[in-house]
Every structure is written in structure tokens, then in C-alpha cells.
Amino acid sequence: KEGRYQGDMDIGLTRVGFKQARLAAKYLSKVDFSNIYSSPLRRAIDTANIINKTRNLKIIARENLKEINFGKWEGMKFDQINMMFHDDYQNWLADPYNNCPTGGESFKQVKERAAAEIDNIVSENEDGSSVAVVTHGGVILSLLVHWLQIPICRWKII
Template sequence: MSTTIYLTRHGETLWNSEGRMQGWKDSPLNDRGLSQAQLLGNKLQKLDIDIIYSSPIGRAKHTAEILKGDKNIPIIFDDRLKEINMGKWEGMLRKDIGSIYESDLYNFFNEPNKYMPVEGETFNDVLFRTSSFIDDIVNTHSGKNLLIVTHTITLKSILLNIEGIGLENFWDETYIYPTSLSIIKIGDSSKDILLRADISHFEDDCKL
């Protein structure tokens, strides 16, 4: 019996628009982020989602609530869906990080297998916790349709685990826009990505 998992990232936030790193810290959805979430919510209305799993961080929680709409679907919050913990970088402008931690920031975006955090998590830490999460929900909800609301690195880690691709290729695939939609199907002996980071529900002014 196959389990279908719909994956999305939270809507755009204030810190996204300012070029700040977020991680476990939070900033609210901005107007564009609210519109992005509503557009995806409209698209998901025709689907029979059994359970929503969400990161407990505010921007993901708010997005999950918008996507749920008026449907009677439980939302379960799981710490394993948090964004990568960026330690001292959280809340900092990316340009300022680059001036202080130039080589570390380069590794973060170009050679994540070599990235060492400043009081945060490694990419492998996120790969491990997301793999554990997916195993648990598939075992618990076999045959169900699940929606996951999470963050860029967390979502890409889930896709990487499904494909069995090495960490050195982490950033090679499609850009994960806010509220883009990916779909994976997991059966007894198969794991398939059916859709990757689709934004066909976007209006032109919803793109970054």
C-alpha cells in the first residue's frame, strides 16, 4: 500500500525579503507569503488530505493553518521538520555573514558536505532527523495522503533521502520556492518523486 506525501515550504517571510537567515528563529509571513499560501490552499482544496504535519516554527505553522482552511484535518507539529539550526547566523543579513564567515558561507551554499556550523546543525544532522521522520509517518499512516509544511533545507533533505543522492549534490536540484509543491509516493518497495517544486498555482507577483 502506497503513502502519498505532499511537501511544501512556508510562504515568503519578512526576513526572506530582507535577505536574513532564519533557521530556528522566526519572522512573520509577509503579504506575498500570505498570497502564496492562499493560492496553494486553493489548489489543495480538491485533494483528500488525511493529516497535516508541520514544523512548529511560526512561519510554517501559519502556512499550515492557511492550507488547512476550513477542512477538519488534524495538524501535528514535529520538531524534526524544523529548518536547519544556523546558530549565530540566525537573524543576520546574508551579506554580513559573508563578510565575517566567508568560507563557511561558501561551503553552506556550494559544498554542504564540508560546512561546519557556528553553534548550529550540519546538513547531515538534518538528513538524519528527516529520514527518521519519514520512516515514522509512513509506518504510522500507510496508505494515507499526508501534507508536510516545512522549510527549504528540510524539504530538500527529504527529497535527497528519497533519491539516495550524496550531500555534495544537495543544491543541484530545482529551487524550492515558498509554497512550491512536491509530491512523493512511498510503497513497500518503492520511493518515487512524482512532482518537484511546482509553482503552477502562482500568480506572477507571487514569485521571488
């Protein structure tokens, strides 16, 4: 909304975020699952708690479900980043899947850690039970590109 990069900075849900979490909880209310896995970031844990309100399940926090690390760009406005880290920013804008924010990680790196974590979660729940996973937009985007085998040149349109 303000034109800032918010990655793995640990901030809580906004008013809109709480509304979205309540809608997600309502949508998932008829879905039976045995575990809730979540990013450890406060906004994800808050969402998991809202989903879990009537279930009383244990919420299992996993570091590898955290949002992308924007490094030195965390919390900065787009125009500030373009001024202070111009070359890195332009390279990242051209190919954020393979290029990293200054001191941060690429979406490819996010995909690698998140996909490995999802594989771990699947292994831990081999009995076929359903689970809920609460994570972030960048993680979800990276996993969709991977699972749906979307060509990298088209990933930004998702």
C-alpha cells in the first residue's frame, strides 16, 4: 500500500490482514485437518491462531515457511531502494526469480527452502491426514511456479 518491501520483517497483521484471516478461517471451517504448520512470523502465527480458534490443534512453526528475505531493502520504499541500490534493484526487477535483493534471497532460494519444508511436512503426515499450511505470498508464488512448472519468464504474471 505504501510501496514498501515487507518480507521476513516480523510485523503483525493489519486490519485488512485480520479480515482476510477471518475469511480464510470461515472458508476452512468445514475442512478437517490434523495439524497446522505456520511460518514463525507473527502475522502468520496470528492467522494460524484465527484458523485454529475452534479446533484446538497445535500450531507447528517452521522457519522455512518464512517470507522472502529482502535484506537491506526490508521496510524501504521502492524509490529509496532504486536510489540507494540502483543496479541491484534493476537486476532484481528484471529477474527476481534468480537475482537477490541486496543482502537478501532470490525467489529461487525461497522456492528451494519452502519446497524442502513441504516435503518434510508430507513425510511427517504419511498417514494421509490433511494439514493446513500458513505462509506468505512470496512463498506461495515460488511454490506454484515450482509445482505447476511455470516457465520462469512467465512467473511474474501469476
